[in-house]
Amino acid sequence: MINQWQQVVLIISALLGLGVQPVWAQTVEKNISNISSIREIKLPLTTAQMLVQSPVSEIVQVTDVKANPTNKGVEVILQTSKGQELQLVNRSAGDNFIVDVPNAQLRLPSGEAFTFRSDKPIAGITQITVTNFNANTIRVTVTGETLAPQVELYDSPNEGLIFSVASTAPRAQQPQPQQNQTQPSQSSTSGDEPIELVVTGEQDGYNVPDASTATRTDTPLRDIPQSIQVVPQQVLKDQQVIQASEALRNVSGVQQSIPSGGSAEDIFSIRGFEQNVNLRDGFRDVDQKLVETANLERIEVLKGPASVLYGNVDPGGAINFVTKQPLRDPFYSFGVQAGSFGLVRPTADLSGPLNPERTLLYRLNAVYQHGGYFRDLDQEIERYFVSPVLNWKIDEHTNLTLEFEHLDEKRPLDDGLIAFGRGVANIPFDRILNERDDNFSRTQDTVGYRLEHNLSEDLKLRSRFRFTVSDSRYRSASAGSLNEQTGELSRNWADIPVNFKNYLLQNDLIGKFSTGRVKHTLLFGVDLERTTNNINYHVDAAPSINIFNPIYGTVPRPYQDQLPVVYAINNQTNFLGIFLQDQVTVTDNLKLLLGGRFDLVDQKSTSDQQDDAFTPRVGIVYQPIQPISLYASFSKSFQPNSGTLVDGSLLPAERGTQYEVGVKGEFLNNKLTLTLAAYEITKSNVATTDPNNTNFVIPVGEQRSRGIELDIAGEILPGWNIIASYANTDAKVTKSNDGQQGNQLYNVPYNAASLWTTYELQTGSLQGLGFGLGLFYVGDRQGDLANDFKVDSYLRTDASVFYRRNKLSLGLNFKNLFNVDYIEASRTRTTVNPGAPFTVQGTVSWEF
Known part of the structure; x- marks a missing residue:
């Protein structure tokens, strides 16, 4: 009997037309314990697979593509604040492994469309391209030298969905990569180390789409029936914030309540009511010391009563560091x-x-x-x-x-x-x-x-x-x-x-x-x-x-x-x-x-x-x-x-x-x-x-x-x-x-x-x-x-x-x-x- 993960690998291999050699299958089975869960992936019996992280209806702007060297090979990152809402459709065609990203479009910060290309990044891989296939779809293509690359798929809780593309050439045949791209160049790799293609959702900038304070789950702000504001990392950096009071002056209805010099505490009023407690990572922080802003990723402010999730708090709201x-x-x-x-x-x-x-x-x-x-x-x-x-x-x-x-x-x-x-x-x-x-x-x-x-x-x-x-x-x-x-x-x-x-x-x-x-x-x-x-x-x-x-x-x-x-x-x-x-x-x-x-x-x-x-x-x-x-x-x-x-x-x-x-x-x-x-x-x-x-x-x-x-x-x-x-x-x-x-x-x-x-x-x-x-x-x-x-x-x-x-x-x-x-x-x-x-x-x- 083969287990669930072996079935996934065998199906992917069959769909790519690679076949499964016994040695390769043994290698997959040996390394399968290192591969994270991909329960989100559904594998219908068709010539293509639809990998849906969450449905989208609007066009997601991919504002940057980065190619970073790793100890495994090259990591290609598609950056967008909506990374968790991307759909992925992958299939094989001849020597190509193709990933289409519907409802998405490449767009440089300057507003211009562009194409990313990396020639011969590792042995057995001729080219990797990322381009606008049409007005609504991004296409990622990985081309093998003699056949479609071997592909394994797994997810990462920190980076998103990862495609591991294995080289099919011996180590001695590893060519030096050549590139023609608009982004910083990659470094070469050797051996049969895989390439990682990572689709991520970054939350840099001033607009953070999700927060956990209001529901204790990661929920889009637009789906929360209460006002919740976020002061993100970029604002903390741009304003050179040392004390939380400097950051919270950006949020409506929040006032510093007690003199900071006299109390050495972060006490604020929200909607007129002085707060008896702040939150830190969702925990009640009763001591209310001056929080260290250098250790903060962001500040979330929930307006109005929060007792349903946090118990003993005043009705004005709660501040979560x-x-x-x-x-x-x-x-x-x-x-x-x-x-x-x-x-x-x-x-x-x-x-x-x-x-x-x-x-x-x-x-x-x-x-x-x-x-x-x-x-x-x-x-x-x-x-x-x-x-x-x-x-x-x-x-x-x-x-x-x-x-x-x-x-x-x-x-x-x-x-x-x-x-x-x-x-x-x-x-x-x-x-x-x-x-x-x-x-x-x-x-x-x-x-x-x-x-x-x-x-x-x-x-x-x-x-x-x-x-x-x-x-x-x-x-x-x-x-x-x-x-x-x-x-x-x-x-x-x-x-x-x-x-x-x-x-x-x-x-x-x-x-x-x-x-x-x-x-x-x-x-x-x-x-x-x-x-x-x-x-x-x-x-x-x-x-x-x-x-x-x-x-x-x-x-x-x-x-x-x-x-x-x-x-x-x-x-x-x-x-x-x-x-x-x-x-x-x-x-x-x-x-x-x-x-x-x-x-x-x-x-x-x-x-x-x-x-x-x-x-x-x-x-x-x-x-x-x-x-x-x-x-x-x-x-x-x-x-x-x-x-x-x-x-x-x-x-x-x-x-x-x-x-x-x-x-x-x-x-x-x-x-x-x-x-x-x-x-x-x-x-x-x-x-x-x-x-x-x-x-x-x-x-x-x-x-x-x-x-x-x-x-x-x-x-x-x-x-x-x-x-x-x-x-x-x-x-x-x-x-x-x-x-x-x-x-x-x-x-x-x-x-x-x-x-x-x-x-x-x-x-x-x-x-x-x-x-x-x-x-x-x-x-x-x-x-x-x-x-x-x-x-x-x-x-x-x-x-x-x-x-x-x-x-x-x-x-x-x-x-x-x-x-x-x-x-x-x-x-x-x-x-x-x-x-x-x-x-x-x-x-x-x-x-x-």
């Missing part, structure tokens, strides 16, 4: 950033296979940062980060990834400026109101695994685990109350050590099936999480400071054991979540998203409390024509409350409800995407002061946010990229018993907009030279929830010039080009975070 993963081919990148305020930041990114079979892959990212903070403190930023990742393809069905991160940082601790009257105090933006040696330090380690196993063609099991331990310390002279007559600001010494541990376990089962003509992608999952926090607040009175004439260091800073422990927090929170989601394709242009989750929360602190919640989501997408998606959705969220009732019990969980409608469009051959959304979110059970006992709270508060958002991203013309946004947000308190009803939520502008665009020359002697321009507008907003002071609007202008050629990249970015004074974030009267002044930042990187 997606990290870099191992690559199948060797990749090495070294760079250094340097700029204003003493910034020096070398980076290294290394990846590739660890064995010839490429079943063991690695990636290593390492970063060191010194300086870069503009405020007048004695402490400089010192940050060390390293992240090794190992991927092991155990067999054709099973894949295991092991991850580790280490972070060690020390940075200035800074409460920022201070409110004065109905505005912000008129003092220099670099003036410190803490002590100049105030600082924050953190050491954090994270370890985890991701295991994926295909139980069958349509059933996949995923198990993921992550453990994080963090020790941090806040040392500051924190601001108290301000005497506006004298300018004296009271302060308190604070020395706060924090020990944090977080355990996360996710188990998912993904199944695909049909009920008649209706297709389903069913996701069932169980999440477990435990978080422990041990915090000791060492606090005592400190000397006051005059905000107009500050004098620092009037008394020595006390050591931690010289300060009394005012109070301590020792809590443990356990989460259990069970969820079910069904992505239903009713017809090609009508899709439903249905889901529900049950969560059980156990909080252990001064008192124990259990809470449970059911959070549903229902959405529909209708596509009247292929480029347009109309959608509507309803979803809920929940967030455990930490406030305490007069009887000592914790408040019931906050609940959120959102209604959203919108339209998504794809234009310019799917290179430019647009999302227009309208929504209303209501958040209830918000803690407000108990009128009968002001030391406690009651859950009568309600907040509401409604607005309209517009996001645009992609390529307008070859070399001309854009990412832009606009948000109109009305977020206010709708119920309260403490006098705040009708107040606007803090730090939420009615209007905000952004535009970042770059243009890179595509031809000529200056090819690779480019320019960028950014405009970021934020309207005026309330500085705190009491609405007793306002923060002015601002327009910040950025610019860049860069040069990319071959392996070298040079860039020079000018941030806040006109040196505008502006407030980036405000939360209370004593935490008003000023934005950075005019800053110059340069980078040099080398990739090979």
